[in-house]
Amino acid sequence: MAPTVVVAMSGGVDSSVAAALLKQNGFEVIGAHIVCWDGCELKEERRDALRVALQLNVPLLTFDFRDAYRKAVFDQMIRAYAEGKTPNPDVRCNREIKFGLFWEKALELGANYVATGHYAKRVDHGGEPGLWEARDKAKDQSYFLWAVNQGRLRRVIFPLQSLTKPEVRQIARGLKLSTAAKKDSQGLCFVGPVHFDDFLREYIPCRQGVVVDSNGKILGAHDGVAFYTVGQRHGLGLGAQAPYYVAEKNVATNTLIVGVGPEDPILFKNEVSVGQLNWLSDFRSGRCETRIRYRQSKVPAQVTAGDDKARVIFESPQRGVAAGQSAVFYDAERVLGGGVIL
Template sequence: MRVLAAMSGGVDSAVAAARAVAAGHEVTGVHLALSAKPGTLRTGARGCCTIEDARDARRAADVLGIPFYVWDFAERFTEEVVDEFVAEYAAGRTPNPCLRCNEKIKFEALLDKAIALGFDAVATGHYARLSTVDGVVELRRSADDGKDQSYVLASLTHEQLAHAMFPLGDSTKAEVRVEAAERGLQVADKPDSHDICFIPDGDTRGFLTRRLGEQPGVLVDDETGAVLGRHVGVHEFTVGQRKGLGIDAPAPDGRPRYVLSLEPVSGTVRVGAAEKLQVTEIVAQRPVTRITFDGPVECVAQVRAHGGLAPAVAEVVDGELLVHLREPLSGVAPGQAVAVYREDAEAGDLVLASATISATQ
C-alpha cells in the first residue's frame, strides 16, 4: 500500500513510520506545520509544532530512506482547533483539543488530501489497535494501558478508520524507545510532548485571557448563594478545579471548595463541596457510534484521556448518547468527550461510541 506517515518529530511517529516501511509499504513522511509562527525550540517537553520538531522528523525520514514533505495546515488548525478551543471555554465548556485535532486535522484534512493524492492510508504514532470484523474496521485499546489513546481517536468514523494505520498498538512505550535506538533514530530519548501544543508555556489561563479579555464575574457558594470572590472571566475555571480560585475565607466546615458549574452569561462560577461533583448521568451530543444501539448496552464509560472510567449502561435516544454510570465520576464537564467501551480482555476493549458531553446530573 501507499502510506502517508504523519511525522511529528517525536519517537512514536518515527517508529510508526519505520514499521510501515518494514512491513513493505511504499511510505512517504509528512510533517504538519500547525503554527503560523513556530518557535525555534521546544519549551521542555511541551508542544510538538516547532522548527526543531520539523527538523527531527526530517532526520528520521532520512534514516528511513523515505521521501519527506512539510505541509502547511496552520490556517485550518487555527480555525478548527484553536478558535474552537477558545470559543468552548468562553461558553463555559471544557474542550479536548487533542481529540479535535485528530478528528479535524489528522483524519479529515490530512486524510482527505492523502486520498486525493493516491495514498491508501495514513499512519500515525497513536497507541491504539484496529481490527476488522465482517469487513468493518473496529477501534480498540492499545496493549499499553498507560499510553492508550483510543479515547482521543474515538470520534473517528468507520470510513476514516478504514484508511488509518496505528503500528504501535501492540507495543509499550519502553519497547518503542528501544526500537528507535536500534534503528538509529536520534529521537529515541526525546521527551514526550504533553499538555496543549499551541500553549507551549502551559499557561492556559493566560492564553485564554489574552484571547478573550477580561469578563468580570463572581464566585458564589452553591449552598448559601453568598458571593465569595470575583474573577476576570469564567474561562479561567474548569469544573472540578480546586486550586487558584481566589477565595480568601475557608468553608465553614473547613473543607476545600471546588468549581461545580460555570455560567458564562451571568459570569457566575458556583463552588461547593467535593461530593457535589459526583455525576451518575451523562447526556452527550453528536454521537459517533460503531454498533447499532437497539436499546441499553452494558459498557465502560471514559470521560478523560487517562482515567475517569466507570461501569455504565449507554443508549442512544433522539440522537443523543445517554450514559448511566453505575459508579459516580467526579469533575465531568460539558465540552468533554465521553467514550464507551465493551470490555474484552483478549482482543483489547472495543470502542462502541463517542460523543460530546452537553449535560450531567
C-alpha cells in the same frame, strides 16, 4: 507492487518508529510533516522528522494545514471556553486534521493507507473497521479518536498498537534513530510556556462575577468563568482553610459555584447528556463502560441514544463531569463510539 502508506511524522520518537516499522514490513513509505501552527518549535520538529526520513531513506513531504487548524480546532476551542465549556482540541484535531485533511491528502497522492504514531488499535469486526485500546494502557489514545469517521479507519494503520512505550524507545535505540531519546511533547503547542489561564485571557475578555457555594452564599469574586474548570481546586483565591472545588459554571449569570471539600454532593452527577455523537460500532443503547476524562477509569453506565443526543446514567455518581469534554463508550477494550458532554 508494495502498498504505499503516508506516515504522519511529527519529529517525535513514536512517529519515527511507526515509519521504521512500516518500512521493515515492506511498505512503500512516504513521510509527511504536518504544520498546524506558527512557532511550536516548528523548525526543530521538521528538522527532527527530516533526519529520521533521511536515516530511513524515505521522502518527507510537508503539509501546511495552519489555516484549517485555526478555523476547525483553535477557534472552536476558544469559542467553547468562552461558553463556559472545557473542550478537547485533540479530539477535533484528530477528526478534522489528522484523519480529515491529512487522510484525504494522502489518498489524493495515491496512497493505499495512512499511518500515525497513535497508541491505538484497529481491528476489523464483522467486516467493518473498529477502534480498540492499544496494548500500552498507560499511553492509550483511543479516548481522543472516538470522533474519527469509521469508514476512514479502513485505510488507517497504527503501527504501535501492540507495543509499549519502553519497547518503542528500545526499537528506536536499536535502529539508532536520532529521535530515540527525545522527550515526549507536553500540552498544546500553541500555548507556549505561559500558564493556560493567562493564555486564554489573551483571547477572552475578563468579566468579574461572584463565587458562591451550593447554598448561594457569596464566598468571593472571579474574573471570568471561562478561566476555570469543573473539578479545579487551586487558583480560586478564596483563602479559606476548607478546600473548595469548582462544581458548576453559570455563564448566563457569570457565577462560579463551588463545593466544600472533595465529597460535597454538588460535585457529583448521576447522569449527563451527550451530543455530537459518532459511532464506531452498531451499539446505540445499552450497558457499557464510559470514560469521561482522559486517564480516568472507565465506569459502568446505561446509555440510551436518540438521533442527536444520548442519555448516560452512571452506575455510581461521578465527580468532575465537565461540559465540553468527551464521553467515550467502551465494550472492554473496544471503542463503541462517543460524544461531547452537554
